[in-house]
Each structure stands twice: as C-alpha cells, then as structure tokens.
Amino acid sequence: MFNSIGEVVLLFWRTLCAWPHAWRQRQKVYDQFFEIGNASLLMACILSLFIGGVLALQSGPVLAERGLANLIGGIVGLSMCKELAPVMMGILIAGRIGSAMAAEIGSMCVYQEVDALRTMNINPVHYLVLPRLVAIAIALPLLVVFSIMTGWFGGAIVSASNAHIGVSLSAFFSTLKTFVDLQDIGNGLFKSFCFALVIGTVSCHQGLQTIGGPRGIGRSVTKAVVNSIVLILILDYFLTRWLLIFD
Amino acid sequence: MHSSPSHPPSGLALRVRGLRKSFLGVEVLKGLDFEVRPGEIFVIMGPSGSGKTVLLKHLIGLTRPDQGEVLVNDRPVDSPEVMEKFRMAMVFQSGALLNSLTVGENVGLYLAEHRLKTPAEIALIVADKLEVVGLKGSEEKMPSELSGGMKKRAAIARALVIEPQLILYDEPTSELDPLSSVVIAEEIFALNQRIGVTSIVVSHDRDLAFGVADRIAFINQGRILAIGTPAEVRAHPDPLLQEFLNASFKPDQAKE
Incomplete structure (x- = not known):
C-alpha cells in the first residue's frame, strides 16, 4: 500500500514538474475538458437538483415544527456549497471520468501504445497524464459551481412547494444570502480542486500500472474508482478541519 | 532522439554484456553477451517463450536488466544522453499504433x-x-x-x-500472409540498404531470418545457442537448433 502511495505522490510531482508543457498540450487539455464537461454536466445538474430537494425535504418539516422554517435556505445553501456539492461531484467524477481515464491509459499500456510513446522519446506523463490532470482540475470546480446552483434551486422548489415547509422562493434565497458568503463557496471550490487532483493522479497512476489483458484493465478501473472515493472522503475530513481555521 | 531527422543517419553499434532478467523468480535471460555491428541486419531467432521479446525491450531501454548492460555506441541505453543524441525506433508486434x-x-x-x-x-x-x-x-x-x-x-x-539509426522489429511477419511477409521483408532490407540503419529483427520466421540477416543469434531458454552468419547458424551441430530449422509437418508420420 505504501509503495502505491509513494508512486502516486511521485507521479503527481512529475506531473507538476511538467507544468511548463501544459500550453503545448492545450488541444489535448481542451479535448479532455470537453469530454469531462459533456459527459457529466447534465448528470451533475440532475443529481444536485435532487440532493438539494431531499435536503430541504428532510430538514424543512423538522425546522418548521420548531418555527425555524425560515432557516431552510441557510441550511441548504451552506450544506450544498461547503460539503455536498464538492463531495458528491468528486464521487460522480471518480466514477465517470476516473474510470474512463484508467481504462483508456490501461488499454494503451496493455496494447503497447505507451511503450511506443517511450520509444519515440515522448514522455507519457507529458502526453497522457498532464492534459487529463489540468482538464479535470479546471472542470471539476466548474461542475461544482453548477451543482451548487442547481442544488439551491432544488431546495428552493421543494421548500416552496411542500405544504409542511411553506417557505417562498424569495424567503429561501433571502436567508441563503444571509448565511452563505463567498468564502463558503470558495471553500467548496478549493475542496473540489483538491479532489480533482486526487482523482486525476490516482486514475492515471492505475492506468499506467496496468498489466495483463482485459482483466488487468478491469482491475485498474475498479482500483482507480475505489481508491479515489476513499481518498476523497478521507481528504474531505482533513480539508474541512483545516478550512474551519479560516472561518 | 530529440535531434532533428534532417541528415542521413549512420547505423549504431550495440553491445550486450552479461544481461540477466527474472520475472517472479523465473530467470528469462540468463547472461547474454553479443554485439551488433553498425549497419547490419541482426536477426534474433528462437522458439516461443525463449526470451526474444524481453531481450528486445532491453535493447531499446523499455525494460531494465537485473544484471548486465546494453551499450549503444558505448553508452548505456537508458542514459538521457543516448535518448538525446541517437534516433532509435521500434516496430511492435501488434503495430502499437495509437x-x-x-x-x-x-x-x-x-x-x-x-x-x-x-x-x-x-x-x-x-x-x-x-x-x-x-x-x-x-x-x-x-x-x-x-x-x-x-x-x-x-x-x-x-x-x-x-x-532511425537503430530500428528494432518485434515479430514483423507474424500473423501475416506470405505475400505481406515478403513486402515487410523487402522493406526491412531496402531500409537497411537505403539509409544504413542498424536493424535488429526478432522473429521465428525462418524465411525472413535467412532472407534478410547479415548475422543470426539463436536463443533458447534465455541463452544464446548459436551466433553467426546464416550459413554458420545453418551448419551449427546443436540438435535443438537443427530441429527448429528443419521442422516441418509430415502428414504420414502424424497419421501413424
């Protein structure tokens, strides 16, 4: 296990060192970015709409019973931007994009395409890892912005339409504005940026480690997704503790 | 390999010294020593599983040996200097196109x-x-x-x-029909004649090996059994080598 962690850290460091090559790889970054956004935006929005809705549905009646229904905007607002949007999007992207990265690079390893790159003195870190890491590091925080907005919207609709809550849209967003400030949104975006680096590095590392045939590719994909999700949840705790210092 | 391919290349010399490699405790290469001269077509033959492809990966620096070294023009193949200074290419068995x-x-x-x-x-x-x-x-x-x-x-x-100044071919005629095999063999030969590239061909195709090779090395179970010109290898007394070179399907014997 420690060996794998060391290799992931080393791959991340090598990718950071390759940063000056990012502009040269801009076409690949754009392609990957389009792939991530196109594949995930609709699903991210649907997921967030319902998460926001469920959050309002669960907490709204409890608050209303105690005469605190007007706080619902603040609760949904803060929960979405500080915790739910970054973590849920991280898990979604680990499943959708992390698996695709591991499978694509893994099959390139199995079918000797990565070896072919090496024989042409083309560094696989520059050619394969860097564009994916840059693309996901930009795309995930942007997805989180959409997720936060649709989550708020979902919470607002449920709060307004549910008879047990009975908070109007304007009252919902008015409370939300009181509770949520830009720093809270910034915290969520920063978390998602860190999660993106984890997903990109872990998935590319698993892809590059692939040996064997189709079974090896399947094993790499599973490991990439599981390891990414576990790391996201662990990292979330420590990032939250650290970010609370600045609140 | 970074240098611009604008001038005609001259073939590289390659020297293998005491090359050993094991995978999961199984020794695949058991101390190989040989030289490839600049501009020659050197064919590595041997039965399946004899370590030919593993050897080829060592020759271009894709795999690191447990012991021994591969020198390209007297410099270690995995040194950055070699990658920067010389142009090398490999044609993979599957093509390995992206x-x-x-x-x-x-x-x-x-x-x-x-x-x-x-x-x-x-x-x-x-x-x-x-x-x-x-x-x-x-x-x-x-x-x-x-x-x-x-x-x-x-x-x-x-x-x-x-x-390239050095080109490696991994089983270039496997899975090909005889006509395509001839086209590939002609291309290997023509390329060598045209730009003087050092060519190393791994194959168990006897027609290809004896058709294009300047020298042949025969490998079995990670060791070199014979090395020399096609005529010298053909005349080698080793029974396994002779069996490999003369193997043919005899329907009458199979029926018995």
Missing part, C-alpha cells in the same frame, strides 16, 4: 510532439512515408480500419519518419 489517432497522426506523431517540422511539412513527410510502405492515401483512416499487415506497415512508416 488507436485514438488517425494513421497520418500516428505516423507524424514524433515530428509533431517534438515540434521538428511545421504541420504542412509533416503532412508531406507522412504522405511520402506512407507511400514508401504501400499505404498511400491512408492518412485519414483510423487504425481500427486497417488489417494486421497494414498496421505493421503503418508502424514501419512511423519508424521511418524518425529516420
């Missing part, structure tokens, strides 16, 4: 990634190299649209673009 790129992009990949030519120049070079290997007009095709033989020829075109 499936996400077109044939044209695959062939021009080296020039495009190292920014050695403008896109217009690359397009001209790619068209020229594809014509050399008989794939004129295939630039826009995807690798999945090509047959096995066409993939190998495209891989040779990709290697030609590098204008």
